[in-house]
Amino acid sequence: MKDEKMRWAVNLYLLNCALLFTHEIDSAFWREWDLIGIPGGIQVFLVLNFALLIVALYGFQQVVLGSNSARAFSFLLAAAGVFAFSIHTFFIATGRPEFTLPVSLAILGATLIVSLAQAIVVWRDASSL
DSSP states (O other): OHHHHHHHHHHHHHHHHHHHHHHHHHHHHTTHHHHHTOTTHHHHHHHHHHHHHHHHHHHHHHHHHTOTTHHHHHHHHHHHHHHHHHHHHHHHHTTOOTTOSHHHHHHHHHHHHHHHHHHHHHHHOGGGO
16 A cells, blocks of 8 residues: 555656656747746746756655655645746736646646646555555
């Protein structure tokens, strides 16, 4: 049973990571650095995304290895997904045109669903990580 729960934790982390970084590709299309006011434009945006990717991949490694920090990294990624959905929903609700294409919306919606599922799986069984 523990192996099955571990598989869920690993697969949800991987799926969420893929969704979030697909969203970041979409963010480059929409020039998100202008939307949220990141100084330095694309240059800083790229550096930030590199750092985020390193943290997310390191977290994935910790989940696969079942390290003591795996649960924290899983919650961090899940929180990032909920935050991404929430902030972009706010921007859309206030009339911003960015991220309103069907696939952009689908990625954001899927990110929310997967993030919540990931958090629930990790919360319900701390021993799975």
